[in-house]
Amino acid sequence: MKKTILTTAVLTSLASSAAYANETSDDIDQLKQQVNSLNSLIANMTKDTIHVSGFASGAYGISNNDAGYAGYDADGSFHEDSLFGLQATFKPSKQLEATIQMVAKGENGWTPEVTAAYLGYTFDNDIKLRVGKLRLPLFMLSDYLDLGYAQPWARSPEEVYGRVPISSYTGLDANYELEFEDSYLNFQLFFGSEEMSQESAASGSGKVEDMAGLVTTWYDDYWTVRGSYTVGTLEDVNFASVSIDFNNDGTPDYIGGVLPDIESESVSYASFGIRYEDETWLFMGEATQTRVDGYYSDSNAGYVTLGYHIDQVMPYISLAKLETVDNEERESLTNPVHKGSASTLTYERKSYSVGARWDIQPGLAVKFDVTHSTGFGGTNGGLPVAPQGTTQEDSTTVFTVKVDATF
């Protein structure tokens, strides 16, 4: 990203040669030659075809209890929201580009994962085609979710973004942008499939096949309005196997998955989002819905955020909501083990956040956030606590301090 060091060196040599010049014409000719060669050096140097950049986040969070909101408990952790990402883009020509992006996350033991690896080609009619591994644009922030610096909050709303099973896919996308007088209309069409990653393995392992989606974004200097719809097929989802001895006679009465395997069910994701930002105000809101055929949770989730810039500091408030809408579909499960596990697939919660973003310098921001989550309505709130009927929390508060950088 920055060629500053080299250019500064060149300039210093320019300046120092100037200092040694005597005012004879020979010396001036020599100087002119030197300047010319240095100028062409600068010109060639700045025509870069390789672009390496990155982003990183360091965060500490602690909760008032062990409900597990965003992965935090009462002991606190540096792992959950800390990450390091690197991206290299090669541009051999104006049309062709090759990009690889890798992200290592604290919550995954810092094992680097390739989150994007694609070839892009821009045609003469400005349609851009990409093929390979791409970021999945399910919701408004999905394709740059790991880029904390570009988010106002310490953590993107967990209610919408905490439950997405995959963040990248393998396939292709096409992008086209229409230009109006003062605004743009962007279309992104994509197709592909993906295995569910380790990250989402808690809810079962499997894959999403035959994914197809359309993202439409209209934006001008201040406003962004975005709508997207994605369909796919959830396949071969297997859940952790258990062996349970109900009557304590030494022989297990049930051996099998905690939930019935999913062979093939249709899924869909829909999102509608609005963002407004000027020199003073920031407003963001998004409503999303996730639909899965069969007993697996269908949910509605959304958030609204308001921020106000005071010089380098932007305090914000945020409200987020999540609820399942197909609770009756799980009543047909008869197996007691399945019935018990399925109770964790019915949930609701509301979260209230107050925080501030402090821009220390371009490319570096510190964020403070307090999120209080409540309104579980007798469910586990979609949090990884014990199922209904056993000890559980009915609210939780998480405190987070985070540093986000891009470089």
Place this chain on the structure above:
Amino acid sequence: MNKKIVILLLSALFSLPSFADIVIVGNPALPDGLTKKDAKKIFLGKKNKYSTEGLYLIELTADNPIKAQFHKKVTKKSLAQLESYWSKQLFTGKLTPPIEVANANIMKATVAQNTNGIGYINEADVHASVKVLFKP
């Protein structure tokens, strides 16, 4: 006596604002007719009517104070918002951020060496090797 003071005051009035005037400069090979609207688009890396061939955008590093002044006028973004904008463009694979140079001298040299080069400098630093395209 009074006249002198008036002249002094007048010259102070007119010279002070122009002290920090920033101009958009381009390679002398570039055409005239850059508009305010196109300038904004160009410095955010967007398509524009001024040049369909594609421009070579050259930015200053953030520690140069005229960068913040320039963007406040032209793109209406603070440096943090600008950085956020470019990082979003880059990491979603839409646009690659422009190169950054440290000062007006390197800016001029780079603009002069690239036939589609475009950047910005203080008006006082303008030199025959570059062409003033627009005064925001």
